[in-house]
Amino acid sequence: MTVVKALRPKIFRRFSAASILALGALMAAGCSSTGVGNPVASSTAATASGSGSTAASTAGRPPFPTLTAPDLQPPKQQNQNRPDVAFDPCTWIDDDTISHLGYDPRSRKRSTDIHAEYTFLGCAFKSPDKAYTLGILSGNRTLDEGRAKFTNDSAQIQDTTIDGHAALIVRPQMPSTGCTVLLQTKVGYIGFDRIIFADHLTGPAPERCSGIVDLVRGIIPRIGDS
Template identity: 35%
Template structure:
């Protein structure tokens, strides 16, 4: 497809393919939270930095469970694209409110493209902001209603937080609900990116 925005959104929407992480499986408890280096499970030959933040393994399951997302059902994904790489993790939050929503789907995607590249591609739907003093974008696309996206800058590239509101009613989801409490979630997860 050529453009990572289209390719990654299509990939996230597609069936997620599980993969076998390398050193992540061998880490336990304290090693996972205190380790500052990890061999990336996917690399590319683009000359871009390796993706060193792996959302499925660097965000503790108990943190996601406390946020209401069932970490036991998380799905690991990767998107090696030759010119760049994305490591992904998807979660579901099944807080069904009949007639209102069925819950949320959350995709966290870590990639070695830059925030400036993302801003150049999606500036029409992006607003510059910051999360815990980290440069970020908030993306709201009128053509992708009920989705809320934050993109955070990292040393290797960016981390996308993409949440979809799964409605349980006919009609549109009010725009005021698309990002409801999403900023608080991203603020709580940002520290796990660390200085990567």
């Protein structure tokens, strides 16, 4: 696969195909390498520790502490006839989880949130070698709405199930735009978008969706009952 060097991670296009998912993730699982720098989750469990506020155990809230840095907090939601988004990828995914997945916790950055008639809460991460960017969008649009958006963009869509969640693996028409997974939640779906920058790798780039299901599987425990 050829990856354009000048490509910049379109972490979240606002209202187009790279907006709601432009641009993983997690569980406290150990990280292994494919030999080409591809961060993937292994089956080795690790304790996920958060830094921040007190834990809450009610539905829609994480059963663990969340991050409290002011610049990471989500915006106020303004949903119209849609449930509020509970899972916030920037404050619910702890540093240990990000590290175990092969990404740099210090690169954590709130991305363009969408909060209008529907909501997407976004966060972005980079691998230490800058070869991978990971964008995560948690929203309250339905999985069918996500499917329709990518169908309209002529993307290749594969139905699957990840740890009991209906999911779509999406390969956009342009290979350089990376690989996306949509994971169904109680209020909508979470989009995971990964882009590979081949010029930062020491070896050949892997297939663009290689390891992304393990990445998503790793973050599912941090989603909680949402």
